[in-house]
Amino acid sequence: MSFDFDLLVIGGGSGGVRAARIAASQHGARVALAEESRMGGTCVIRGCVPKKLMIFASEAPAAAAEAREYGWQAETGAFDWPMFRGKLHTELSRLEGIYTSGLLAAGVEVFHQRARIVDPHMVELADGTRRTAAHILVAVGGRPSRPGIPGDDLAMISDDLFDMERLPGKVLVMGGGFIATEFATILKGLGCDTTLTHRRGRVLRGFDEDARALVTHQLEHIGVSLRLDVNVTAMERDGGGIRCHFDDGSAERFDAVMLATGRHPNTEGLGLEAAGVKLGKGGEIVVDQWSQTNIPSIFAVGDVTDRVNLTPVAIREGHAFADTMFGGHPRHVDHSLVASAVYTRPFELGTIGLTEEDACASREVEIYAATFRPMRSLFAGSDLRALMKLIVCAETRKVLGCHIFAPEAGEMIQLAAVAVTMGATKEDFDLTVAVHPTLAEELVTMRMPVRRSGPEHHRSHDLDRALHPA
Incomplete structure (x- = not known):
């Protein structure tokens, strides 16, 4: 034919x-x-x-x-x-x-x-x-996607933000994924009074729990108002704005609402x-x-x-x-190791491989982690803490996951992804000479695990206890 x-x-x-x-x-x-x-x-x-x-x-x-x-x-x-x-x-x-x-x-x-x-x-x-x-x-x-609640047609989706005639004075971002957290960061940085609401207690479901805790804290630190563990049940026009009703019985008026509730x-x-x-x-x-x-x-x-x-x-x-x-060259894509970044500010999140929660569900792992106040932001008076974290298979010593929360973490995770994709072990990281003073040097200077996790271990999600065990 x-x-x-x-x-x-x-x-x-x-x-x-x-x-x-x-x-x-x-x-x-x-x-x-x-x-x-x-x-x-x-x-x-x-x-x-x-x-x-x-x-x-x-x-x-x-x-x-x-x-x-x-x-x-x-x-x-x-x-x-x-x-x-x-x-x-x-x-x-x-x-x-x-x-x-x-x-x-x-x-x-x-x-x-x-x-x-x-x-x-x-x-x-x-x-x-x-x-x-x-x-x-x-x-x-x-x-x-729209959440299917009454009045959600009054809200913007992410596509609409680039065509706004003017910036809203007061805006509600609905959602807890990377789109929601990034746009909450953007709108706050551009001068909008920004609130983020999410039905869970932390943002970025599916990411490493320690990283989730730090991103959630950073949103509050930069002045985004968080309404967590609560749902918007309805929206209605209120003059030139939108009144949102929440399932805790409260209601609040916003100049605009942005939906980031999935695709x-x-x-x-x-x-x-x-x-x-x-x-x-x-x-x-x-x-x-x-x-x-x-x-x-x-x-x-x-x-x-x-x-x-x-x-x-x-x-x-x-x-x-x-x-x-x-082309006569049969090949397919390995979806198991894909690096990604969440571009919040001032620190962003870079990640590749397994989270601690996923890794320890079926094997023994060692967790190497460091939290610290970076030199640059510390000098400027910031209390924000960076995170460098490696998840290592206790048996094979292979690095199963790498999670970075720091300025320009997206740039760092791209390079770390090369090593992780090649199957680097913790000892390969240890053999790498550090570049000093940098944030990324922490990835190759962590010598002792902060804990060992596995199917029989109970994992606390309290960041301070996890990274600074007694």
Whole structure:
């Protein structure tokens, strides 16, 4: 059977663009890509990139305060949100153009419209045109979820923050994941009176407990009001603001509410069910290690599969798919070791591998940890404590996890991830000569474990007792 294309990609985010470009430019495949919105997807247009630029902007007041502690007469003045927003969108448009031009240079035919799967080899575009392909790759990502409470349509989702006409004076952030904690940090840094509410007692569920405790403490330290172990039950319009009702019986008015209560795969209306593609309980596309669905000609990568929802993972999946299908080099992605970072401020969290809680559930582990006040912030009068933590298998001595809470932890964990991914042992870390004075030198100078944990040990989550045992 003759097809219009060897590959038709639905979705112009990081994973889809990488797969299309590699398949076309390196492996000579006839490739098309359909994207209904802006090229670059969530990360470039609505996520990682604009968020990180907002984080940089939000650091200025703290930087000025630190400069004063070092002897400078430093002030920041007022923040010009319209100026920043205009420059931000100019930069996003520049990046979008790079993504599009890269595809065209690779020989990919681009359709700037929505696509829907008709059958295992056919896609229908929004204008009614139908195109066929030997292989279809779905890379449409995810989208923010709403909690389903009365009035939640009054609230913003994370996508909306980059288009605000003005900054809210008083804002509520709902959620406790990395999006919620990062945007609470951003909004507070930009001068908003910020409250974060979360149904649990600590933020960042699923991360190492010691790190969770420190991030939660830091949010309070920088002036974010925390309402933990409580749920918002309803929202209603209150003049120009929103009144939120909580399940503890209280209510409070905010100028704006931002929802960061999770994301779900963006699979609705794609024709997947009609084509026979199996979906999971959360709407995610079920795939095997080769990113192949139960329909042999249909594949999926990125957040739409709900494996590890990070941009670099989607890129790696897309590249592996292209090499496997069109390059004669079968390979798949190992999702068991993926480094990540939570860009709170002034300290951020970097992590790779197992948490202590997960590691000690099935084996004996040794915990090496150091908490300390970093030289730079200590001199400026800060009481915030950094954390360097290694989880080591007691039998093999292999480093199973590394967790860093410190300034620029994302930069540090990227380098530590190389060693952990290679299977480094604690003794390999010990053999490494420290660079002094640095924060990261603590990773190679910790000689004695602070405790030994395993299935039969009771793990206290009290940070002070855990890191400073009697």
